Amino acid sequence: MSEMTATDMETSGTARLTPLSEYEGSLSSRVYMSLKDAILTLAYEPGEVLRKVEVCDQLGISRSPVSEAVARLAAEGLLRVMPQSGTYVAQLSMDEVREGAFIREAFELAAVEYVAEIITDDQITLLRRNLKVQQGLVEDQNIQGFYKSDTALHNLIMGFTRFKRLASIAETSWLHVNRARQLVLPNPRRVSDTLDEHTAIVDALAARDPRAARSATEFHLSQLIRHLEAVERDRPELFSRS
Amino acid sequence: MSEMTATDMETSGTARLTPLSEYEGSLSSRVYMSLKDAILTLAYEPGEVLRKVEVCDQLGISRSPVSEAVARLAAEGLLRVMPQSGTYVAQLSMDEVREGAFIREAFELAAVEYVAEIITDDQITLLRRNLKVQQGLVEDQNIQGFYKSDTALHNLIMGFTRFKRLASIAETSWLHVNRARQLVLPNPRRVSDTLDEHTAIVDALAARDPRAARSATEFHLSQLIRHLEAVERDRPELFSRS
DNA sequence: ATCAGTATACTAACATGTTACCTTTCGCTC
DNA sequence: GAGCGAAAGGTAACATGTTAGTATACTGAT
Numbered sequence: 001m002s003e004m005t006a007t008d009m010e011t012s013g014t015a016r017l018t019p020l021s022e023y024e025g026s027l028s029s030r031v032y033m034s035l036k037d038a039i040l041t042l043a044y045e046p047g048e049v050l051r052k053v054e055v056c057d058q059l060g061i062s063r064s065p066v067s068e069a070v071a072r073l074a075a076e077g078l079l080r081v082m083p084q085s086g087t088y089v090a091q092l093s094m095d096e097v098r099e100g101a102f103i104r105e106a107f108e109l110a111a112v113e114y115v116a117e118i119i120t121d122d123q124i125t126l127l128r129r130n131l132k133v134q135q136g137l138v139e140d141q142n143i144q145g146f147y148k149s150d151t152a153l154h155n156l157i158m159g160f161t162r163f164k165r166l167a168s169i170a171e172t173s174w175l176h177v178n179r180a181r182q183l184v185l186p187n188p189r190r191v192s193d194t195l196d197e198h199t200a201i202v203d204a205l206a207a208r209d210p211r212a213a214r215s216a217t218e219f220h221l222s223q224l225i226r227h228l229e230a231v232e233r234d235r236p237e238l239f240s241r242s
Numbered sequence: 243m244s245e246m247t248a249t250d251m252e253t254s255g256t257a258r259l260t261p262l263s264e265y266e267g268s269l270s271s272r273v274y275m276s277l278k279d280a281i282l283t284l285a286y287e288p289g290e291v292l293r294k295v296e297v298c299d300q301l302g303i304s305r306s307p308v309s310e311a312v313a314r315l316a317a318e319g320l321l322r323v324m325p326q327s328g329t330y331v332a333q334l335s336m337d338e339v340r341e342g343a344f345i346r347e348a349f350e351l352a353a354v355e356y357v358a359e360i361i362t363d364d365q366i367t368l369l370r371r372n373l374k375v376q377q378g379l380v381e382d383q384n385i386q387g388f389y390k391s392d393t394a395l396h397n398l399i400m401g402f403t404r405f406k407r408l409a410s411i412a413e414t415s416w417l418h419v420n421r422a423r424q425l426v427l428p429n430p431r432r433v434s435d436t437l438d439e440h441t442a443i444v445d446a447l448a449a450r451d452p453r454a455a456r457s458a459t460e461f462h463l464s465q466l467i468r469h470l471e472a473v474e475r476d477r478p479e480l481f482s483r484s
Numbered sequence: 485a486t487c488a489g490t491a492t493a494c495t496a497a498c499a500t501g502t503t504a505c506c507t508t509t510c511g512c513t514c
Numbered sequence: 515g516a517g518c519g520a521a522a523g524g525t526a527a528c529a530t531g532t533t534a535g536t537a538t539a540c541t542g543a544t
Contacts, residue, residue, distance in 0.1 A: 026325065027498070052526080062499040067526085071310060072317070077407065083268065084505040084526050099405040106352035110344065163341040165319065169411060269528070294496085304529040309496085326496050326535040 016043045017058055028065035031055070032072050039078050039089055040179050050079060050087045076172050078179075091240035094232050096176040101228070103173040105221045107166060108154070112201065112217045115160045116210040123160055127202045130156060131195075138195050143186040146194075153198060157205070177228065184231045197223065258285045259300055270307035273297070274314050281320050281331055282421050292321060292329045318414050320421075333482035336474050338418040343470070345415040347463045349408060350396070354443065354459045357402045358452040365402055369444045372398060376437055385428040388436075395440060399447070419470065422481075426473050439465065 017038050023030040035055070038044045055066050070087060073079040077096060080088045090096075130153045137146040158167040197220040204212035232239060258280050265272040277297070280286045297308050312329060315321040319338060322330045332338075372395050379388040400409040439462040446454035474481060 026496095063526095064498050064500090068310070068313060068497095070526095071313070075314070075317075081526075082506080084524095085507070086525060099407055102352065102356070102403070102405060103349075103408065103411070106348045107345075109352070110348035114344070161344070163344060165341055165415070166345065169345070169415075173407070173411075268526095305496095306528050306530090310527095312496095323496075324536080326494095327537070328495060 017055065020059055020061075026065075027061060028068040031059065031061070031065050032069035034059070035069055035073060036078065039073070040175065040182070042179070042182055044089045046089055046091045048089045050089055052087065076175060078175065092180055093176070094239050097180050097228060097232075098225075100173040100176045101221070101225050104170055104177070105218075107158070107170045107173075108217055108221065109214055111158055111161050111166065112205065112213045113210040115157055116205050116208050116213040119160060119205055119208065123156075124202075124206045126156060127153070127205065131199060131202055134195050134198065138192055141188065143188075143191060146191055147186075150194065150198070153202075157201075180228060180231060183235060184227075190227065193223065194220075259297065262301055262303075268307075269303060270310040273301065273303070273307050274311035276301070277311055277315060278320065281315070282417065282424070284421070284424050286331045288331055288333045290331045292331055294329065318417060320417065334422055335418070336422075336481050339422050339470060339474075340467075342415040342418045343463070343467050346412055346419070347460075349400070349412045349415075350459055350463065351456055353400055353403050353408065354447065354455045355452040357399055358447050358450050358455040361402060361447055361450065365398075366444075366448045368398060369395070369447065373437075373441060373444055376440065380434055380437055383430065385430075385433060388433055389428075392436065392440070395444075399443075422470060422473060425477060426469075432469065435465065436462075 018034045020027070020030040020034060023033045035044075035050075044050065050070070052063055052066050052070065056063055059066075070079055070081065074081045074087075078090055080090050082088070130149060134146060134149045134153070137143075137149055155167055155171075158170060197216065200216040201213060201220060204216045260276045260279055262269070262272040262276060265275045277286075277292075286292065292312070294305055294308050294312065298305055301308075312321055312323065316323045316329075320332050322332050324330070372391060376388060376391045376395070379385075379391055397409055397413075400412060439458070442458040443455060443462060446458045
């Protein structure tokens with residue numbers, strides 16, 4: 001078998017983790033965020049082994065905070081821990097993606113229906129402002145920015161429920177969908193369609209019409225899922241067989 | 243101030259945790275389950291400090307598995323960790339209860355609607371069998387058993403979605419609701435009404451009618467929430483002010 | 485008595501040492 | 515050469531030692 005040179009070993013393990021100084025909070029939560037970013041951007045490849053000691057060395061810390069971070073990521077399904085054996089980066093799984101989408105849909109439909117009944121004028125203004133930003137980003141073809149603004153819109157609506165845990169669970173469920181989404185080229189047509197769908201949702205909320213808000217959201221998410229299933233068809237090799 | 247005798251200190255800390263031998267799995271997950279049971283049954287009182295070392299001593303283990311269990315419980319909102327200071331059992335909070343109910347409702351409605359479309363004859367048989375058991379328990383006035391069977395029915399339906407995470411998130415969200423429910427006396431009338439509501443849900447699923455299943459579930463959960471709000475009215479002192 | 489400052493005791497967070505289990509490999513047998 | 519079993523290496527899990535931050539109790543001055 002081919003042997004690794006010392007140089008290979010050094011380079012292969014470096015610079016994949018964002019330095020902890022970029023984040024704030026306790027050591028273990030910073031490790032968590034750094035690892036999570038690396039996994040979601042596919043800097044750690046699906047299926048790859050995760051060596052705790054390597055992470056410790058690279059970050060210059062001990063095993064305790066790394067273990068805690070790993071435990072959290074395993075609970076979210078981004079890592080798979082084999083007891084007494086090893087830790088692996090989770091494979092992409094269309095099952096996980098579908099489940100994430102299902103949960104997200106359940107939350108978002110319930111949230112939007114509820115929010116339509118309690119939304120304030122100020123909150124409607126916030127939504128319209130977000131849409132304006134999105135419009136600008138579409139015109140500038142700034143797709144990266146558009147995704148961010150997209151996420152912000154959904155979080156805004158979730159936040160209006162004033163439920164604290166809701167948004168965080170939705171985000172966790174959505175992780176697997178987003179990781180898969182890294183693999184598809186952004187499509188300008190889809191982006192502008194998305195803006196239209198967002199506008200429809202906001203209009204329904206502004207009209208304080210729960211049923212319209214629900215069906216607009218339903219349509220929006222169905223388009224998204226249709227899109228993701230296309231990814232599975234195009235790149236089946238990236239997913240673990242179910 | 244009144245001083246505690248040595249005897250007081252000993253007895254106050256004992257026998258509140260179920261021995262780890264009752265559970266299986268890794269040490270830390272057994273600690274997690276033992277602590278969780280104690281919190282949910284209110285053996286650990288809301289607001290009380292949780293002394294890790296006390297837990298370690300009582301279970302005869304070291305701090306590592308306890309710390310991991312505490313972290314998980316804190317993530318679920320059953321414990322509150324004050325960094326470098328102390329860990330406290332979470333107060334009952336009607337906000338948490340409402341959020342838990344909201345999430346549960348979102349999940350259950352989505353699940354039941356989905357399951358109505360894919361349910362098999364075997365699965366319908368399982369549901370009917372569960373109903374039969376419930377009927378027997380109602381007749382025997384076995385309310386404890388009825389609650390268990392109730393939970394089993396909901397889990398059964400969740401399981402039919404074949405989504406793995408769904409049931410576990412729903413259960414976690416439901417924890418706060420259940421903890422509050424410990425405080426209300428079981429009402430025989432409500433129990434038999436519940437059975438009727440369950441029957442309506444199962445009938446709708448058996449008829450493979452998503453909309454009927456949805457509205458039957460909606461009604462069932464609305465009754466439950468109405469009931470919980472009555473608890474808040476009757477025993478407001480048990481909840482942390484929002 | 486009240487308040488400021490300080491010392492102390494306690495805790496979670498972090499570091500490090502140890503154990504037990506799993507996996508793979510290597511040598512032995514047939 | 516194929517199949518099996520022992521042994522070694524590597525890992526997560528667990529135990530224990532250390533650090534640093536927080537809250538409380540104490541001291542002394544006003």
